[in-house]
Amino acid sequence: MPYTIPNLLTWLRILMIPLFVGMFYFPDAWVAPDNKNLFSALLFLFASVTDWLDGYLARMLEQTSSFGAFLDPVADKLMVAAALIVLVKLGRVNELVAFIIIGREIAISALREWMAKIGESRSVAVSFIGKVKTASQMLAILLLLFDGSLFGLDCLWAGTWLIYLAAVLTLVSMAYYLRMALPLAAKH
16 A cells, blocks of 8 residues: 555544544534534545645656555545434435435445456546536535525535535436446457
8 A cells, every 4th residue: 555645634533533433422512513514524625625636736746556546536535424423413414315315326336346357447437427427516516515604605504405416416427437338248
């Protein structure tokens, strides 16, 4: 396992998950509910920025590795799953929406692993719709975690609309990836 700056940033994201989830279990006497929302949103924002930063640094510093390529999406999926589970527990996200998003991540990860085994990983490379899904999902989670008013915007309302959009895009992108893989499945 290469100890590079990008990989260390990825590990940092994974290590932040217990703090992120644990924030909501601290007694209100320790951390006020509004501060829990703010702190968790800031942690999620930091994780999102480091997700972009580790990829950028890996390319810029020529520190890309197969281990980093494996660990980065794992860290992303763990953080998103943890955030969605917390938001379901808080009553800010519908269970079905969380299941669709988490289930798709597991299914597409398995599909990508299988496609890599048969030498067809380019067939399920990240698509534009996948990037739009990720952007709307990350912004939705951030707003839902904050759960307040920001520059006159009701974050819960905006985040709810965005998470439903992300769920729809999740299904669309999953169908796209499956459609790309289906002809290859018949051959193998």
